[in-house]
Amino acid sequence: MKIHDFAIGPNPARVRIALAEKGLASDVTFVPVDLPGAEHKQPAFLEKNPTGTVPVLELDDGLFISECTAITEYLDNLDGNPVLTGRTPREKAVIHMMQKRAESELIDAVGIYFHHATPGLGDKMLAYKSPDWDGRQAWGERSRDRAVAGMRYFDKVLRDQPYVAGQAFSMADITVWGGLAFADFARIAIPEDCAALAAWRARVAERPSVRSPAG
Numbered sequence: 001m002k003i004h005d006f007a008i009g010p011n012p013a014r015v016r017i018a019l020a021e022k023g024l025a026s027d028v029t030f031v032p033v034d035l036p037g038a039e040h041k042q043p044a045f046l047e048k049n050p051t052g053t054v055p056v057l058e059l060d061d062g063l064f065i066s067e068c069t070a071i072t073e074y075l076d077n078l079d080g081n082p083v084l085t086g087r088t089p090r091e092k093a094v095i096h097m098m099q100k101r102a103e104s105e106l107i108d109a110v111g112i113y114f115h116h117a118t119p120g121l122g123d124k125m126l127a128y129k130s131p132d133w134d135g136r137q138a139w140g141e142r143s144r145d146r147a148v149a150g151m152r153y154f155d156k157v158l159r160d161q162p163y164v165a166g167q168a169f170s171m172a173d174i175t176v177w178g179g180l181a182f183a184d185f186a187r188i189a190i191p192e193d194c195a196a197l198a199a200w201r202a203r204v205a206e207r208p209s210v211r212s213p214a215g
């Protein structure tokens, strides 16, 4: 298997952590994509993933799978023991729900702020970000506020349970972890009073897969 990604990126980190959790790090070759150079917006890459984002998993038969959740579901089920995405219908549904909230209310909100209210990945990317749209900055700043609200939401969730989707570590935790890492990079401060989120983060930081993700 190959993974086309951007080694320091928060979304690629979601898959790198999942690979380490599943013990699959040695089964994958990483192919770097030059995001600051806008390689992911060129025709050759868009053939792999029309949404123009990384990571993308390339299977040995040539199939390309994008979206961290889809890639994680694939990796998690290879050994018939889906510990990250849920074993029962109930587990799968709750993990899917919480990971989607972690995407829309946290990591993707940080991404919109980063790309549209800051210089983001740099000048070469400007052409791909509707430069003439005068609402872009405001949208980016509103997204930063949405991300902070998302942090508060997950802090509330984690007051009553050890992990984002319940009693066990899952794909949803990996997505929240990526969102907080992206927030750090984009200089969005985690509210001081989010004590449960901070305690959860310290615990997750001790996981071998987080200390040493694949790659």
Ligand SMILES: N[C@@H](CCC(=O)N[C@@H](CS(=O)(=O)O)C(=O)NCC(=O)O)C(=O)O
Binding pocket: 006, 008, 009, 010, 011, 012, 035, 040, 052, 053, 054, 055, 066, 067, 068, 069, 111, 115
């Ligand atoms: N929903 C997508 C999000 C992927 C994503 O946004 N990836 C970022 C990479 S990183 O910022 O997380 O490193 C990207 O390709 N951004 C490029 C762009 O938005 O132009 C997924 O789950 O894979």
